[in-house]
Amino acid sequence: xxxxxxxxxTGGLQHIPVDVEMMRRTIDRALVLRSSxxxxxxxxxxxxxLRGHIEVILPEALERTERLWHGSREWYLARSTLGTIAHSVxxxxxxxxxxxxAHVTRLxxxxxxxxxxxxDRECP
Numbered sequence: 001x002x003x004x005x006x007x008x009x010t011g012g013l014q015h016i017p018v019d020v021e022m023m024r025r026t027i028d029r030a031l032v033l034r035s036s037x038x039x040x041x042x043x044x045x046x047x048x049x050l051r052g053h054i055e056v057i058l059p060e061a062l063e064r065t066e067r068l069w070h071g072s073r074e075w076y077l078a079r080s081t082l083g084t085i086a087h088s089v090x091x092x093x094x095x096x097x098x099x100x101x102a103h104v105t106r107l108x109x110x111x112x113x114x115x116x117x118x119x120d121r122e123c124p
Contacts, residue, residue: 018060023053023115030108038097043104050107051089054114058086061114085110 026049033042061082068075088110093100 018057018118020115020119023057023111026050026053027108027112027115030104033101033104038101040097040100043097043100044093046104047093047100047107050104050111053111054085054089054107057111057114057118058082061117064117081113085114 026046030046030050033046061078065075065078065082068078088103088106091103093103
């Protein structure tokens, strides 16, 4: 895998400031869905929010990954994970509520993973 396809993150999104607290609230909301009845409208809203959060923070994660030694275990794991996340964002929701719940939960965990790298970088 030489290139992570980030076509969805063009258009200057990399210059939007990262709102860490808003991202955390969205992630928390998505991860507690299992305790309530599934609602397509809520899943659509969460999917859109999570996709937007990932689009904002993914370019920075890619830049951070490119600074790693190419060929190292950390570089390979980060590149493959970011490639998987980029693919998941492009999938969108389907027809089934359970599949959509799984997709939104996956996006929440992906966003959480990228955000952890962002916040770890900011800590002294």
